[in-house]
Amino acid sequence: MAAAGDGVRWCVVTGGRGFAARHLVTMLLRSGEWRVRVADLPPAIALDRDEEEGILGAALREGRAAYTSADLRDKAQVARAFEGVEVVFHMAAPDSSINSFQLHYSVNVEGTKNVIDACIRCKVKRLIYTSSPSVVFDGVHGIFNADESIPYPDKFNDSYSETKADAEKLVMRANGREGLLTCCIRPSSIFGPGDKLLVPSLVAAAKAGKSKVRIVTDLLQFTMQKSYDMYIIGDGNNYYDFTYVENVAYGHVCAEKTLSSEDGAKVAAGKTYFITNMEPIKFWEFMSLILEGLGYERPSIKIPVSVMMPVAHVVEWTYKKFAKFGHKIEKLEASNFQITEVKAHHMAHSVSSSWNSLVGVLRSLCRGNDWTLFSKVVFFLLVVSILSSMSSQNAFKIGIALIFLGFKAYEKWEDTIDSLVGDACSIILHFGSTKKSSSQKQM
Numbered sequence: 001m002a003a004a005g006d007g008v009r010w011c012v013v014t015g016g017r018g019f020a021a022r023h024l025v026t027m028l029l030r031s032g033e034w035r036v037r038v039a040d041l042p043p044a045i046a047l048d049r050d051e052e053e054g055i056l057g058a059a060l061r062e063g064r065a066a067y068t069s070a071d072l073r074d075k076a077q078v079a080r081a082f083e084g085v086e087v088v089f090h091m092a093a094p095d096s097s098i099n100s101f102q103l104h105y106s107v108n109v110e111g112t113k114n115v116i117d118a119c120i121r122c123k124v125k126r127l128i129y130t131s132s133p134s135v136v137f138d139g140v141h142g143i144f145n146a147d148e149s150i151p152y153p154d155k156f157n158d159s160y161s162e163t164k165a166d167a168e169k170l171v172m173r174a175n176g177r178e179g180l181l182t183c184c185i186r187p188s189s190i191f192g193p194g195d196k197l198l199v200p201s202l203v204a205a206a207k208a209g210k211s212k213v214r215i216v217t218d219l220l221q222f223t224m225q226k227s228y229d230m231y232i233i234g235d236g237n238n239y240y241d242f243t244y245v246e247n248v249a250y251g252h253v254c255a256e257k258t259l260s261s262e263d264g265a266k267v268a269a270g271k272t273y274f275i276t277n278m279e280p281i282k283f284w285e286f287m288s289l290i291l292e293g294l295g296y297e298r299p300s301i302k303i304p305v306s307v308m309m310p311v312a313h314v315v316e317w318t319y320k321k322f323a324k325f326g327h328k329i330e331k332l333e334a335s336n337f338q339i340t341e342v343k344a345h346h347m348a349h350s351v352s353s354s355w356n357s358l359v360g361v362l363r364s365l366c367r368g369n370d371w372t373l374f375s376k377v378v379f380f381l382l383v384v385s386i387l388s389s390m391s392s393q394n395a396f397k398i399g400i401a402l403i404f405l406g407f408k409a410y411e412k413w414e415d416t417i418d419s420l421v422g423d424a425c426s427i428i429l430h431f432g433s434t435k436k437s438s439s440q441k442q443m
Contacts, residue, residue: 015092045060134239240280240286
């Protein structure tokens with residue numbers, strides 16, 4: 001590890017190999033004011049070709065930058081990474097799309113505790129923490145023209161946001177301890193050169209030969225995957241804040257400079273700040289600009305939120321109930337897809353038997369031999385007829401509820417329902433035959 005001293009100013013960037021962190025490292029080195037220690041999980045740094053030939057590669061060779069492997073959950077590693085530094089830019093965080101409270105808590109909360117303790121132990125002067133605007137979002141109520149006075153929600157949208165908020169509170173409470181000055185930055189959805197989330201996923205879909213974009217993840221959680229289309233969820237008028245990555249890096253630099261001045265520290269120390277382009281844009285307009293740049297058409301098909309929400313809730317419920325039973329699926333060998341002649345004959349026999357059973361049912365219905373089955377079919381067609389006369393939105397909501405209730409009721413009282421239907425059919429048939437006999441006598 002490179003030593004600090006002799007009047008040289010060192011800073012640390014945790015999670016230094018992340019998207020926004022790389023831009024911050026480059027900006028700090030370019031300023032000439034700092035020597036930068038890049039801290040991240042891998043045991044050694046692996047530079048891209050552009051980095052090797054650029055500012056970071058040159059700085060590493062010249063000793064103006066250094067790399068150290070550090071896991072935030074390891075106090076000793078964190079303390080070693082902070083030795084002799086003046087400023088810490090704490091940008092490390094797990095992938096927000098991973099649904100693991102244990103992971104997010106261990107890194108965002110426990111890891112941040114270790115960062116604060118190491119800062120105090122190593123007499124670090126300033127700590128700038130990279131938080132997220134999601135810490136004030138409950139996942140239900142939209143936020144427009146908000147400022148830093150907006151409180152934390154009663155219920156967070158996910159474990160990532162909740163643990164980020166907990167880390168924020170730790171950093172703000174640490175302000176003033178042993179002379180440490182702190183500040184929290186909340187950059188909104190980041191885009192720009194080096195992005196490994198949004199644009200690369202679109203390019204990958206294009207290279208795979210798809211005629212329409214299919215994949216948009218993490219911060220673009222309002223899309224759905226379909227074979228050849230991207231659909232607009234909702235009316236398409238929802239606004240979103242995207243932030244250019246250089247603005248995010250510059251926001252961190254400004255935070256550090258403000259804390260370094262006596263007057264600035266009085267204002268900014270122990271505070272949180274949103275960082276955006278100050279240019280809210282319709283989410284789907286932003287998406288469309290990217291799609292058009294990649295040579296695709298703008299999405300135009302809209303699916304009402306009221307249609308998608310039940311589906312989303314079912315998926316969420318299924319995941320929560322069965323995720324704990326999940327396990328890694330081993331790669332299937334080609335032999336698993338081979339079908340013997342005996343199995344092929346058996347499959348063909350099953351298909352033909354099913355077809356013959358279906359034909360038998362249809363014949364029975366036509367001849368009037370099974371009035372119980374006939375009544376069920378009539379009732380089903382009646383329900384379909386009623387639903388088809390409604391709007392697609394209402395039909396979907398009512399239809400799902402009716403189907404669910406119908407299956408649950410029939411599953412619980414199958415024998416009773418069949419008996420009642422059979423009795424009703426017998427009464428109708430008996431009444432019909434009596435009426436027919438009476439008519440014949442009158443004649």
